[in-house]
Amino acid sequence: MTEKQLKATVKTTACGGVPGLVLKVTKLKDGTMAKYFILRESTLNRIFTLGRYPQMSLAEAFKKAAEWKAKIKQGIDPSEEEKALKASLRKKSAQSDDRLTFEQLIYKWIEFNEARGRWNNPNKPKKDVWRGFFRNHIPDSIRMLPVEELTPEMFAAALSEKWRTMIDTPERILSDARQAIDWAIRSELIAPMLNPAQVKDGKLGDLLPLMRAEGGHEPALPPKRMPLFFAELMKLVPVSQTARCLAFAILTAARNSTAREATWDEIQQDDEGNWLHVIPRGRMKVKSEKIPFDRKTPLSPQALELLNTAPRIGLDSNAFIFPNINKGKNSPFTRDSVRALIKRMHDKQKSIDGIGWIDPDQVHAKTGKPRIVTLHGCARATFNTWAKDAKGYGHSKFAKDLRESCLDHRNESYQCAYDREQALGDMREVFDAWGEFCFSAMKRGK
Structure with a gap:
């Protein structure tokens, strides 16, 4: 299946690429279509839900399906493993008491700047932009973690592939993250620390791939x-x-x-x-x-x-x-x-x-x-x-x-x-x- 076919399909269809990977199409009560990636595993007679499109891209579905197939062969239940990880993160976040999670910090930083008159575009609120970043690009392992526990390695693991293939989205994410963490330190919301989102002259810059998506002048028609x-x-x-x-x-x-x-x-x-x-x-x-x-x-x-x-x-x-x-x-x-x-x-x-x-x-x-x-x-x-x-x-x-x-x-x-x-x-x-x-x-x- 290609991205174009995925967008056009209106019925449950096999995706190909990974055996058992299927796009399930469901009609909702309001008449709209919901599309989910599922993995049918015949050896266990089970169906695993991987994620919903477009929150999960086709490329991400292929990758996750292949990883889960490998874990199933090793006798690991990937869905239970994922549930346990999320529960652990929620528990860790709850135990952090008044420590800011990364998600909480981002929204506090946005509210602070909006109150000062920054980002005054009503058609594209900064909060909506970051809701998209959290939904599509930032894993729960970063989103729900107290800021003090974030490391450059975590950002590199989450964004390295996007850094290599996308022109500006990972740069915008890391730029905002760096500014938000610097602001939190200045405002004494968190203890002084080396900024884990610092790319230039920071450890994260050493971890991210040197190969970048092509930028430069936009291609134009004669x-x-x-x-x-x-x-x-x-x-x-x-x-x-x-x-x-x-x-x-x-x-x-x-x-x-x-x-x-x-x-x-x-x-x-x-x-x-x-x-x-x-x-x-x-x-x-x-x-x-x-x-x-x-x-x-x-x-x-x-x-x-x-x-x-x-x-x-x-x-x-x-x-x-x-x-x-x-x-x-x-x-x-x-x-x-x-x-x-x-x-x-x-x-x-x-x-x-x-x-x-x-x-x-x-x-x-x-x-x-x-x-x-x-x-x-x-x-x-x-x-x-x-x-x-x-x-x-x-x-x-x-x-x-x-x-x-x-x-x-x-x-x-x-x-x-x-x-x-x-x-x-x-x-x-x-x-x-x-x-x-x-x-x-x-x-x-x-």
């Missing part, structure tokens, strides 16, 4: 290929909110979270009746302490049409424009959802032209193959490359300051100090021309 890419993307828009979100991000040169977390109350008209995406400065990369006004993006006719035809879930003004309805609640799509969409588009295009949607100037360090494009690369780098080449793409010449304003770039302190508003009229000309360019292959095909 502008000449954007019209064809957009034509293929628009075929998916009627049936995919993720595709609609990606198209909107490209047409507005938006950053990843700016597009995914857009809400209906951010779509506004100016005094002349022109439509804008007005993004609170707190949601932008460059915050209000540097720029005293919210970000405004003029909406081209093409971007506006995407909104006019978008299905609206609920009437709340702060509802997400591109909600992840598969979760059954008002939540945005994840970065992984957009990556998966682009990967499917790439695979399909590669079967047609042997190339797919890649950045020809970037290659994987390990495989040497071109890297598949990303939302950020297409919406930002491809847009900027197109915008600065007036003769090459047949549009008006756009000054550098205007291009930087479209990208919400502010680098020089004096520029930030004297800016009081964006050049919305000129920006509208840029985005209208960009929209025409993105849709040009569809017009030629008519």
Whole structure:
């Protein structure tokens, strides 16, 4: 079974890979589907529940199933072993009296910083981020342990594989953990100790693998290929909110979270009746302490049409424009959802032209193959490359300051100090021309 098949399946199915590993699909009372990984062991005539999807990934299910099979062969009951470990951790946590567990510390640290005005994004509360970290990445052996008993070896064992394969999640976890523990020491909530989450100049840095997932510049599509890419993307828009979100991000040169977390109350008209995406400065990369006004993006006719035809879930003004309805609640799509969409588009295009949607100037360090494009690369780098080449793409010449304003770039302190508003009229000309360019292959095909 692949991750794509797992997401699509609606009935109990064998996963393959490990004998007896099965995805069990159950329909709940509210009509939604719940998916669980189970391990059928014929020698014991027993069924073991491994975990629920998506809290447990397919890769984690394969790994756990293989480990439990090995233990069963040794005569060990892995489920009882797991229950005993959790009971021991709960008992140890209860016996710690007033000692803070790692989970308690994280939430205290978040509450302290939120009270000071930090992390003021209502669409992505820091507590929700950490609930996801605890659910998906941090084992109970760390979560429920008193902070004083944490060691670098524990963090390394829990996060080494993720450190090697994921770009930013393990770094965000360890950065927050280090800051929270340092704060607890300064606040005298715990006794002074060497910070077990310290990567740079810390023991944990010696334990984590040197090999990292590839970062660097986001892979971008050459502008000449954007019209064809957009034509293929628009075929998916009627049936995919993720595709609609990606198209909107490209047409507005938006950053990843700016597009995914857009809400209906951010779509506004100016005094002349022109439509804008007005993004609170707190949601932008460059915050209000540097720029005293919210970000405004003029909406081209093409971007506006995407909104006019978008299905609206609920009437709340702060509802997400591109909600992840598969979760059954008002939540945005994840970065992984957009990556998966682009990967499917790439695979399909590669079967047609042997190339797919890649950045020809970037290659994987390990495989040497071109890297598949990303939302950020297409919406930002491809847009900027197109915008600065007036003769090459047949549009008006756009000054550098205007291009930087479209990208919400502010680098020089004096520029930030004297800016009081964006050049919305000129920006509208840029985005209208960009929209025409993105849709040009569809017009030629008519």
